[in-house]
Amino acid sequence: MNQKQKIKRSVKSDLLPWFASNKRSMPWRSNRTPYRVWISELMLQQTRVDQATPYFHRFMKRFPSLKSLAEASQEDVLKMWEGLGYYSRARNLHKAAQIIAKDWNGRFPQTGDDIQSLPGIGSYTSAAIGSLAFDLDLAVLDGNVIRVLTRLFAYSTDSRSTTAKRELQQLADELLVKGQAGDFNEAMMELGATVCMPRSPQCKVCPLSSVCLGYKSDRPTDFPVKAPKKKVPHIIVGAAVITNSKNQILVAQRRAEDMLGGLWEFPGGKQEQGENIKECIARELKEELGVNAEIGDFIVTVKHAYSHFTMELHTYYAKIKSGRPRPIECQDYQWLKVADLRSVPYSKADLMIIKELEKS
Ligand code: SF4
Numbered sequence: 001m002n003q004k005q006k007i008k009r010s011v012k013s014d015l016l017p018w019f020a021s022n023k024r025s026m027p028w029r030s031n032r033t034p035y036r037v038w039i040s041e042l043m044l045q046q047t048r049v050d051q052a053t054p055y056f057h058r059f060m061k062r063f064p065s066l067k068s069l070a071e072a073s074q075e076d077v078l079k080m081w082e083g084l085g086y087y088s089r090a091r092n093l094h095k096a097a098q099i100i101a102k103d104w105n106g107r108f109p110q111t112g113d114d115i116q117s118l119p120g121i122g123s124y125t126s127a128a129i130g131s132l133a134f135d136l137d138l139a140v141l142d143g144n145v146i147r148v149l150t151r152l153f154a155y156s157t158d159s160r161s162t163t164a165k166r167e168l169q170q171l172a173d174e175l176l177v178k179g180q181a182g183d184f185n186e187a188m189m190e191l192g193a194t195v196c197m198p199r200s201p202q203c204k205v206c207p208l209s210s211v212c213l214g215y216k217s218d219r220p221t222d223f224p225v226k227a228p229k230k231k232v233p234h235i236i237v238g239a240a241v242i243t244n245s246k247n248q249i250l251v252a253q254r255r256a257e258d259m260l261g262g263l264w265e266f267p268g269g270k271q272e273q274g275e276n277i278k279e280c281i282a283r284e285l286k287e288e289l290g291v292n293a294e295i296g297d298f299i300v301t302v303k304h305a306y307s308h309f310t311m312e313l314h315t316y317y318a319k320i321k322s323g324r325p326r327p328i329e330c331q332d333y334q335w336l337k338v339a340d341l342r343s344v345p346y347s348k349a350d351l352m353i354i355k356e357l358e359k360s
Pocket of ligand 1: 148152202208212215
């Protein structure tokens with residue numbers, strides 16, 4: 001029996017029973033409907049279970065059905081997603097809900113290809129929904145599964161490469177226990193999350209240790225092999241909290257096609273070469289809203305890391321000296337009292353500014 005066959009046998013005889021008695025209780029594991037599986041899978045991308053759980057409860061309370069989600073405004077959906085990051089997921093799930101309501105009579109499509117035709121659903125999410133909600137024999141490949149597989153096989157190709165993605169997907173497909181795809185996928189992910197952890201794999205209690213080449217090598221943490229990441233750029237951004245005589249603050253809505261599209265923000269933008277931060281804010285206000293503003297006192301600096309850059313956001317009070325605001329490089333704008341700022345959705349960085357404003 002070759003290594004793959006040994007692992008396949010152990011997955012069926014050791015991993016699945018281990019999962020049956022060790023699986024954690026999670027809200028989306030009960031009352032499993034395609035809708036609940038879909039929302040939970042999207043929330044769990046890039047987000048830990050403990051962070052996603054309160055969001056899931058809140059989301060289900062506000063949008064208990066696919067119909068209620070399809071009928072909601074995009075702003076309401078973004079508000080429920082606020083703080084989870086990767087907001088294109090929220091915009092896409094809203095679009096997809098409207099497509100299902102209109103083109104599929106409100107019933108979730110039931111084949112891998114049809115599921116994947118929806119906006120924001122790639123091979124991972126369609127395999128997760130297909131296997132968990134419709135018992136389709138589709139294997140998922142997420143970060144946890146990649147870690148388990150590369151260790152089981154002591155797989156040494158750069159795991160971020162397309163070759164590795166293809167080969168690992170093939171291995172997952174071959175190990176999948178037909179007719180039990182949902183359990184297989186969840187068991188692999190659960191093993192990665194709770195036993196085969198990135199820095200401290202618990203090999204001694206692992207149900208697959210007898211067949212694991214990573215464990216046998218004594219260096220399981222050498223896998224997955226990852227080529228060093230390129231350094232991400234760091235940008236400096238200036239933002240203004242513009243106040244008026246009625247004690248209101250101006251917030252602008254980002255254009256739909258921009259990063260964080262549809263979310264609200266304190267207007268501003270990236271510092272250009274040769275200008276100081278106050279000059280940057282004044283220029284941005286002119287470009288974005290068509291106003292000349294005087295930049296006042298410093299409020300706060302917020303640091304935030306996105307997947308492809310890091311940012312330092314310097315925030316100052318500002319007053320309009322001339323011009324009426326117009327939404328030139330934004331979708332819309334409005335004046336709100338501090339107490340009402342949270343009525344619309346923001347990115348994490350802007351929420352940190354609001355927190356600071358609420359203190360004063
Ligand atoms: S034996 Fe260790 S390295 Fe191998 S799958 Fe289990 S926890 Fe991971």
